[in-house]
Amino acid sequence: MxxxxxxxxxxxxxxxxxxxxxxxxxxxxxxxxxxxxxxxxxxxxxxxxxxxxxxxxxxxxxxxxxxxxxxxxxxxxxxxxxxxxxxxxxxxxxxxASRYVHxxxxxxxxxxxxxxxxxxxxxxxxxxxxxxxxxxxxxxxxxxxxxxxxxxTWLQQALxxxxxxxxxxxxxxxxxxxxxxxxxxxxxxxxxxxxxxxxxxxxxxxxxxxxxxxxxxxxxxxxxxxxxxxxxxxxxxxxxxxxxxxxxxxxxxxxxxxxxxxxxxxxxxxxxxxxxxxxxxxxxxxxxxxxxxxxxxxxxxxxxxxxxxxxxxxxxxxxxxxxxxxxxxxxxxxxxxxxxxxxxxxxxxxxxxxxxxLNLERTNGLVMAEAVMMALAPSLGRLNAHHIVEKACQQAVAEGIHLKTIISQMDAVKAHFSDHQINEIFDPTSYLGNIQDQIDAVLQEAKEE
Incomplete structure (x- = not known):
């Protein structure tokens, strides 16, 4: 070099x-x-x-x-x-002495x-x-x-x-x-x-x-x-x-x-x-x-x-x-x-x-589609919830409006969730899974070492 x-x-x-x-x-x-x-x-x-x-x-x-x-x-x-x-x-x-080298x-x-x-x-x-x-x-x-x-994932916004x-x-x-x-x-x-x-x-x-x-x-x-x-x-x-x-x-x-x-x-x-x-x-x-x-x-x-x-x-x-x-x-x-x-x-x-x-909001809420589907699934069934949210996503893209606006106006959703609950579903911090547990586990492993 x-x-x-x-x-x-x-x-x-x-x-x-x-x-x-x-x-x-x-x-x-x-x-x-x-x-x-x-x-x-x-x-x-x-x-x-x-x-x-x-x-x-x-x-x-x-x-x-x-x-x-x-x-x-x-x-x-x-x-x-x-x-x-x-x-x-x-x-x-x-x-x-030189005779004994090597x-x-x-x-x-x-x-x-x-x-x-x-x-x-x-x-x-x-x-x-x-x-x-x-x-x-x-x-x-x-x-x-x-x-x-x-x-x-795949270079696209996911969750x-x-x-x-x-x-x-x-x-x-x-x-x-x-x-x-x-x-x-x-x-x-x-x-x-x-x-x-x-x-x-x-x-x-x-x-x-x-x-x-x-x-x-x-x-x-x-x-x-x-x-x-x-x-x-x-x-x-x-x-x-x-x-x-x-x-x-x-x-x-x-x-x-x-x-x-x-x-x-x-x-x-x-x-x-x-x-x-x-x-x-x-x-x-x-x-x-x-x-x-x-x-x-x-x-x-x-x-x-x-x-x-x-x-x-x-x-x-x-x-x-x-x-x-x-x-x-x-x-x-x-x-x-x-x-x-x-x-x-x-x-x-x-x-x-x-x-x-800003990047979290770049898709007008589309990245929270899975969160919405999983919230609806217990009441509507997973497949039906998937269909409803997919249709809402298509409308949001076509009309250029936020997914939450469309979801909050759907009768199938309003029957089960209040506006406050819908706002919580669209909060990214509410859909982080076990990330904090994983971080704790990594930090704890280091302490134990």
């Missing part, structure tokens, strides 16, 4: 986690942990481990990234040239484990932003729980809802995503150490205990079985991110539609230079929604490459693993960026109560 677009689509901390410099830092951490685990088990000399650890403290600033970039293209992955440079740095301090491991072990460490740190940031979005949505759900607005209910639904989606992350952490934050074909034959009988100690050093779970060729963990991480981004895209679609001039019920936060047009001074464009929707458009396409990359050949595959290096970081960065944009809108969304009221 070009720097010019970074602030529109990305989140800085997650971008840093997936930078070249950060990747090498994670690789160093993995190599050091491997040496420490093996020294603890008397597989390599403790002095060698100490030297490797000591060199690891400053190695990042001594690695030649230009040389790495060239050599990676020749080697097929970054670990091979990285290990050569790292070993050379250790050798400058202690030639004997002992028994294969390049995929180091890169897969580093990737899991990246994912763990990036997911922690995403969880944090998700939590703030969840808490903000809860606050807005409570604040606007009684603010009646038009509910829409009244409240803005608080829309926020409550969004809060519930954020809660689902937080739960999903928590549920997968133990399953996906797993170290990788299998050697050339997953047998760790290079470590003989010590393979299992080395894997366990190695994972412990990195605060990861040890794998029950090598997963070089089974990429479901990577795909599961990406899938959670895709679900998050999809939920955000739905929210952005909603608020961008509500920002349309003809509807104008909410607006994204205003700021100098935000949402303007190069030719139309009057424009107030939904720029945050554009960013979120772009991410929601891109992430599924990137996810398809992760799913396709699950098809590995035998013990270690060709090409599928490599595709992950491009797709997964991009999915993380886009998801975090979309979350940050969404939080900014949730926190400072501008609500136009007057336009919500």
């Amino acid at each position: 070009r720097q010019l677009y970074a602030s529109l689509f990305y989140q800085n901390k997650v971008v840093d986690i997936f930078s070249d410099r950060a990747l090498i830092s994670y690789l160093i951490d993995v190599e050091v942990a491997l040496a420490e685990a093996q020294a603890e088990l008397n597989i390599i000399p403790i002095n060698a481990s100490n030297t490797i650890q000591h060199v690891g403290l400053t190695a990042l600033d001594k690695i030649s990234f230009d040389d790495l970039a060239v050599a990676t293209g020749l080697a097929g992955n970054v670990v091979i040239p990285f290990v050569k440079q790292f070993t050379a740095l250790v050798k400058e301090v202690d030639e004997e 002992w028994g491991a294969t390049s995929q072990d180091i890169l897969d484990t580093a990737c899991i460490l990246q994912c763990r740190d990036a997911l922690e940031i995403i969880k944090s932003i998700l939590l703030t979005c969840y808490q903000t949505s809860l606050f807005q759900a409570d604040q606007y729980r009684s603010q009646v607005m038009m509910g829409r 009244p809802i409240t803005l608080g209910h829309k926020f409550a639904r969004w809060a519930s989606a954020f809660k689902h995503n937080l739960d999903r992350i928590e549920e997968i952490e133990k399953r996906v934050f797993v170290a990788q150490l299998g050697g050339a074909v997953g047998s760790l034959a290079s470590l003989g009988k010590d393979g299992t205990v080395v894997v366990q100690t190695f994972a412990q050093k990195l605060q990861l779970s040890p794998p029950v079985c090598t997963w070089h060729g089974e990429r479901d963990r990577i795909v599961e991480i990406g899938s959670i991110l895709a679900l998050i981004t999809g939920n955000l895209g739905k929210m952005a679609r909603d608020w961008s539609l509500l920002m349309q001039t003809e509807i104008s019920e909410v607006l994204e936060p205003s700021a100098q230079g935000r949402g303007g047009s190069s030719t139309m001074p009057h424009k107030r464009n939904p720029v945050a929604a554009a960013s979120v929707l772009a991410a929601a458009n891109l992430v599924p396409a990137l996810m398809s490459s992760l799913y396709q990359s699950m098809i590995h050949e035998h013990e270690r595959g060709l090409g599928g693993w490599h595709a992950e290096w491009l797709s997964l970081p991009e999915i993380f960065k886009l998801t975090a960026g979309a979350l940050e944009q969404t939080f900014a809108v949730l926190k400072d969304m501008e609500v136009d109560v007057e336009h919500m009221h």
Whole structure:
């Protein structure tokens, strides 16, 4: 991603986690942990481990990234040239210790484990932003729980809802995503150490205990079985991110539609230079929604490459693993960026109560037709009530008058309802169903957590 677009689509901390410099830092951490685990088990000399650890403290600033970039293209992955440079740095301090760098491991072990460490740190940031979005949505759900607005289906006015209910639904989606992350952490934050074909034959009988100690050093779970060729963990991480981004895209679609001039019920936060047009001074464009929707458009396409990359050949595959290096970081960065944009809108969304009221009345009461039918049904029967109200709606449209005016003049209605009762039936606040119960349930769930 070009720097010019970074602030529109990305989140800085997650971008840093997936930078070249950060990747090498994670690789160093993995190599050091491997040496420490093996020294603890008397597989390599403790002095060698100490030297490797000591060199690891400053190695990042001594690695030649230009040389790495060239050599990676020749080697097929970054670990091979990285290990050569790292070993050379250790050798400058202690030639004997340099013999034990990367002992028994294969390049995929180091890169897969580093990737899991990246994912763990990036997911922690995403969880944090998700939590703030969840808490903000809860606050807005409570604040606007009684603010009646038009509910829409198939892009048409349907029945009244409240803005608080829309926020409550969004809060519930954020809660689902937080739960999903928590549920997968133990399953996906797993170290990788299998050697050339997953047998760790290079470590003989010590393979299992080395894997366990190695994972412990990195605060990861040890794998029950090598997963070089089974990429479901990577795909599961990406899938959670895709679900998050999809939920955000739905929210952005909603608020961008509500920002349309003809509807104008909410607006994204205003700021100098935000949402303007190069030719139309009057424009107030939904720029945050554009960013979120772009991410929601891109992430599924990137996810398809992760799913396709699950098809590995035998013990270690060709090409599928490599595709992950491009797709997964991009999915993380886009998801975090979309979350940050969404939080900014949730926190400072501008609500136009007057336009919500105007839109409720835009159909001359037609949106209350179901309410009228259900009120009449106990006395007249549902089918007969439906026929009466349908006929009244047709007349209201043809004559351009309010549905309540026609309904209140019908003998079949006047026989059962007073003018006061008819007025109550046409009050949008009287036909909100169990919306308040739902909002209470969402708020209560948060309190119980």
